[in-house]
Amino acid sequence: MGIKSFQGKRTTTNTKESEPILVSDYMTRNLITFKEEQPIEEVIETLIKYKISGGPVVNEKNELIGIISEGDCMKQISESRYHNLPVDKNNTVKKAMITSVETIDGNMNIFDAANKFLESKRRRFPIVENGKLVGQISQKDVLKAAMKLKSNTWK
Structure with missing residues (x-):
């Protein structure tokens, strides 16, 4: 009788289908947000204190209305310095924030989100459900x- 198998006894392996890794599994839910009436100086202090590079701007209903970043704050400082003026105390988030905000779906696969980051050159994407951040x-x-x-x- 010849040898039937060189591999030894074969055991069945439970190959589990890999589940998609979703954005909602890794997104930050406890966010530092800003209001449009906040002064820019307050935003700068918050960015420095919490070591973040920006954050969403929401209204009183927690609806996303914009996003503000370090770059937006730097523009305000730069304009003040260009005109040799102190940073205007009346400069608010509303004047500096970006209102055209691209969001992504929390049910998106994390690798699709990675591609979206590469295509858009953005550092963060807000996730909105039912109009709320x-x-x-x-x-x-x-x-x-x-x-x-x-x-x-x-x-």
């Missing part, structure tokens, strides 16, 4: 997801 995903959150996936499945 529910979270934000950053490039760093996508990197964390990739590292977690690597430790679980990649060799």
Whole structure:
């Protein structure tokens, strides 16, 4: 009788379908947000204190109305210095924020979100559900997801 198998006894392996890794699994839900009537100086202090590069601007109903970044604040400072004036105390978030905000769906696959980051050159995307701000995903959150996936499945 000949040898039937060189591999030894074969065991059945439970190959589990890999579940998609969603944006909602890695997004930040506890956000630092800003109001449009806040002074720019207050925003700058908050950005420095919490070591963040920007944040969403919401109204009293927690609806996303804009986003403000370090760059937006720097523009305000630069304009003041260009005209040799102190930073205007009446400069508010409303004057500096970007109102055309691109959002992404919390049910989007994290790798699709990574591609969206690469295409748009943005550092963060807010996530809105039913008109309300529910979270934000950053490039760093996508990197964390990739590292977690690597430790679980990649060799």
